[in-house]
Structure formats: structure tokens, C-alpha cells
Amino acid sequence: xxIATWNVNSVRQRLEGLTAWLKERQPDVVCLQEIKCxxxxxxxxxxxxxxxxxxxxxxxxxxxxxxxSKLPLEDVSRGLIGDDDDVQARFLEAVVAGPSGAVRVVxxxxxNGNPPDTEKYPYxxxxxxRLIAFSLERLKLEEPLVLAGDYNVIPTAxxxxxxxxxxxxxxxxxxxxxRFQALINLGLTDALRAVSDASDLYTFWDYQxxxxxxxxxxxxxHLLVSAQAADRLVAAGVDKHVRxxxxxxxxxPAWIELRN
DNA sequence: ATGACTCAGGAACTGAGA
Numbered sequence: 273x274x275i276a277t278w279n280v281n282s283v284r285q286r287l288e289g290l291t292a293w294l295k296e297r298q299p300d301v302v303c304l305q306e307i308k309c310x311x312x313x314x315x316x317x318x319x320x321x322x323x324x325x326x327x328x329x330x331x332x333x334x335x336x337x338x339x340x341s342k343l344p345l346e347d348v349s350r351g352l353i354g355d356d357d358d359v360q361a362r363f364l365e366a367v368v369a370g371p372s373g374a375v376r377v378v379x380x381x382x383x384n385g386n387p388p389d390t391e392k393y394p395y396x397x398x399x400x401x402r403l404i405a406f407s408l409e410r411l412k413l414e415e416p417l418v419l420a421g422d423y424n425v426i427p428t429a430x431x432x433x434x435x436x437x438x439x440x441x442x443x444x445x446x447x448x449x450x451r452f453q454a455l456i457n458l459g460l461t462d463a464l465r466a467v468s469d470a471s472d473l474y475t476f477w478d479y480q481x482x483x484x485x486x487x488x489x490x491x492x493x494h495l496l497v498s499a500q501a502a503d504r505l506v507a508a509g510v511d512k513h514v515r516x517x518x519x520x521x522x523x524x525p526a527w528i529e530l531r532n
Numbered sequence: 533a534t535g536a537c538t539c540a541g542g543a544a545c546t547g548a549g550a
Contacts, residue, residue, distance in 0.1 A: 281538075281539070281549085282540080333547095334547095386549080478537075480537045481535075481537085482536075483537095490550080522550080
């Protein structure tokens with residue numbers, strides 16, 4: 273079972289690239305972030321035509337996440353526990369009945385948090401704490417769990433071309449990395465790092481300043497998996513070439529393959 | 533050295549992104 277995540281930076285702007293990539297990569301499950309539209313504006317038809325079931329948690333203008341799956345999406349749940357007043361669409365959970373049993377998948381878009389001296393940063397940190405609380409509950413189920421998405425966290429200096437440029441940034445501040453590590457410490461595996469220690473395993477290149485041409489990237493899109501999923505991990509990768517396509521997102525897809 | 537781009541909303545620009 274191939275499970276992928278991709279921050280598309282507007283699903284409507286990216287529809288051509290998204291469908292081309294779906295045909296090429298043939299993922300079974302896809303977690304999308306930053307779809308930037310309401311549910312009824314999501315381009316369901318061209319994606320369903322490729323054999324996918326679609327679940328959407330949209331929002332006007334900002335954020336928005338979705339799940340695509342060739343197998344049915346069951347127990348779909350929108351929003352992250354821990355703050356009933358949070359209206360930002362950043363979290364979508366569902367269960368996919370795979371050939372070897374259920375796999376629980378979450379598409380998440382963790383807050384950016386910049387600038388750190390505003391209310392945006394404590395919102396980010398609290399959001400990670402809420403994700404930890406959620407994960408604690410789900411890990412009790414002892415089932416394959418995949419938390420995939422744009423975490424807006426650079427876990428280590430090896431995950432940035434130029435780490436010095438990020439030291440005061442919400443993506444790389446010590447508190448950010450410590451909380452991300454606390455999430456991992458619950459017993460999750462960073463699937464990309466489990467299969468590769470490459471120093472340029474980036475998933476994001478800024479549109480500005482020729483970042484792509486200089487390979488000035490960062491790794492901020494992650495697939496964290498429970499032990500029951502990690503035991504079935506056979507491959508993981510980043511589809512870097514997609515960044516060179518026409519009208520690219522600033523993020524590229526990352527994916528894992530689980531043994532059936 | 534500085535700025536350098538792309539998106540939604542809505543009709544010239546702002547805010548957000550990372």
C-alpha cells in the first residue's frame with residue numbers, strides 16, 4: 273500500500289500537476305494540504321475519474337486538507353481534538369481497509385507559526401501538544417497509523433540546506449523541535465529518515481530567490497508511523513522531480529510503501 | 533546589498549505562506 277502526502281498550495285491551481293502525478297505514482301492513499309478552498313469547490317470529478325474516493329475538510333482561502341483513497345474511506349473525522357474554538361481546517365482522519373487490515377491515516381497541516389513573537393507561535397506549539405494528545409489515544413489501539421502532512425518542522429540541521437538561515441524561524445526554533453521530538457518519542461517513526469540518511473532529502477523549496485535552482489530546500493513534510501506500520505515499511509521517498517514541472521507547488525510529494 | 537514568488541479575494545491591493 274503506497275501512502276503519500278503533498279502540500280499542493282491550492283488544489284485548483286495544481287489540478288493538472290496533481291492528476292499527472294497520480295497517474296505516474298499510482299498511490300493508494302494521498303494526504304493533501306493547503307487545498308485553499310471550500311468543500312464544494314474541491315475538484316472531485318477529475319480525481320474520482322482516476323479511481324479515488326475523496327474526503328475533504330475545506331476552508332475558504334486558507335488551509336484545507338483532503339484524503340484520496342482507491343479503497344473506501346471509513347470513519348472520516350474532521351478537526352483535531354483539544355480546542356473546540358479552533359476553526360482552521362488542518363486535520364482529517366480516516367480508516368482505509370487495506371488487504372491486510374485497517375490502516376488509520378491522518379492528513380495534517382501543522383501551523384507555520386511565524387512570526388514567532390506573535391500569537392501564531394503559541395498556537396503552533398499548542399497544536400503540536402494537541403497532536404501529541406491525539407496520538408497518545410490512537411497509539412493505544414496498537415494498529416497501523418500514519419500521520420502524514422506538512423508539519424512545518426525542520427527536525428534537525430541535516431534537514432536544511434542552510435540551517436543557519438532558520439535558527440530564529442518558527443520551523444526550527446528549539447521549542448518547535450523539542451515538541452516534534454516529544455511526538456516522535458511516543459513511539460512513532462519518521463519513515464523517510466528510517467530509510468535514508470541523505471542530507472538533501474528536501475520536500476520544500478521557496479518560490480523566491482532561486483531556492484529551487486540552488487537546491488536551497490528544507491524537509492518539513494513528514495510521514496510518522498506507528499510500530500505496526502513501521503514493521504511493514506518497505507520503501508519511502510520524495511518525488512523531487514515534480515518541483516521542476518510547470519506551475520509547481522513549493523512542496524513536493526513524499527510517500528511510503530507498506531507491505532500488504 | 534537588496535530583492536527576488538505564488539496564491540485567494542476581488543478588482544488595487546493585502547495577507548499569508550515558510
